[in-house]
Amino acid sequence: MKRRLFTAGLLSAPALAQAQSQPPLRLIVPAPPGGSTDILARVLGEKAGALLGQPIVVDNRGGAGGIIGTEAAARAPADGNTIILGHNQTHASNQWMTRNLPYHVVDSFTPVARLATVHHATVVPANSHARDMAGLIEMGRAGRRVSYASSQAGSASHVLAETFVRRSQMDAVHVPYRGGGPATTDTVAGVVDFYVSTWPGVVTLVREGRLRALSIGAPRRLPDFPDLPTTEEAGVPFMAVDAWFGLFAPRGVEPGRVSRLSLAFLEALAQPEVATRATQAGLNAAPMSVAEFAAFQLAEVRRWQEMATLTGIMMES
Incomplete structure (x- = not known):
């Protein structure tokens, strides 16, 4: 981690007593239990709650690409006792790719802290003729329509793959799935030709030789995979788009409260136990303060707007 944030003196004794008299802090996770986001929320919640002197309750509100949980957070009272662990879809791309979105990704929220990022990788079946990104592009230009999987229509995996298809002038068809698991399974089986996945979702299969990774959207090659080129090296730099996770409060929360929440969660993220759990879940700790x-x-909102314009993807809320 690039830096360590200290919260010594974050709460004085009177402030601590006041915090302990408050109701629990509700941390909405716009996803079902058990995934990387949920794991991060629960580990962070325990540590940040201790720093704040306030219990934190994780509230899983999955469904509709994160819209259900995010709308609940947007409509919550601006008393500083509800926050959401959002991500690039809930708080950036949904604004441009979802018709009648019941909240505004910027105007409905106050950023609290960025916590983590995850790289995306392009993978193909182990027996694919494509040995690199150039070979995959050639497949899509050779008179045969290729297919690509996504974890869900309108997801980052869909948008990134469609951006790749359009900018590379390939002939391809989108095959949406209900989650990364089924999309990965069918890529391994050769039902689809390629899949743009978060790296934690496919790294084990790549290591086992059941999938072949063609590029990864990291700034430099991974130490454990020195032969895997970055998207820059593979000639597709526009695919170096990370998934990211961060905390947001409803618009209108008092700035001092936002600052205290930010400091507590960033200090929790800096603790070795939390950093280890984040790494195990495939997340890269990437702290940012409120202003950052x-x-x-x-x-990010501008970046996803550009991709929405290019791909023309639009979902119903």
């Missing part, structure tokens, strides 16, 4: 995260989110 707000600027980052605006840049």
Whole structure:
């Protein structure tokens, strides 16, 4: 981790007593239990709650690409006792790719802290003729329509793959699935020709030789996979788009409360136990303060707007 944030003196004794008299802090996770996001929320919640002197209750609200949980967070009272662990879909791409979205990704929320990122990788079946990204592009230009999987229509895996298809002028068809598991399974089986997945979802299969990775959207090659080129090296730099996870509060929460929440969660993220659990879940700890995260989110909203315009993807809310 690039830096360590200390919260010594975060709460004075009177403030701590006041915090302990407050109701529990509700941390909405817009996904079902058991995934990487849920694991991160629960580990962080325990540590941050101790720092705040306030119990934190994880509230899983999965469904509709994160919209159900995110709408609940947007409509919550702005008393600082509800936050959400959002991500690039809930708080960036949904604004441009979902018709009648029941919240605004920027105007409905106050950024609290960025926590982690995850790289995307392009994978093909182990017996694919494509040995690299150039070979995959050639497959899509050779008079045969190729197919690509996504974890869900409108997801990052869908948008990134469609961006690749359009910018590479390939002939391809989208095959949406209900989750990364089924999409990965059918890629291994050769039902589809390629899949743009988060790296933690496919790394074991790549290591076992059941999938072949063609590129990864990391700034440099991974030490454990020195032969795997980055998207820059593979000639598709526009695919270096990470998934990211961060905390948001409903718009209108008092700035001092937002600052205390940010400091507590970033200090929790810096603790060795949390960092280890994040790594085990395939997440890269990537802390950002309130101001840094707000600027980052605006840049991401613009980036996803460009991809929405290019791909023309639009979902119903």
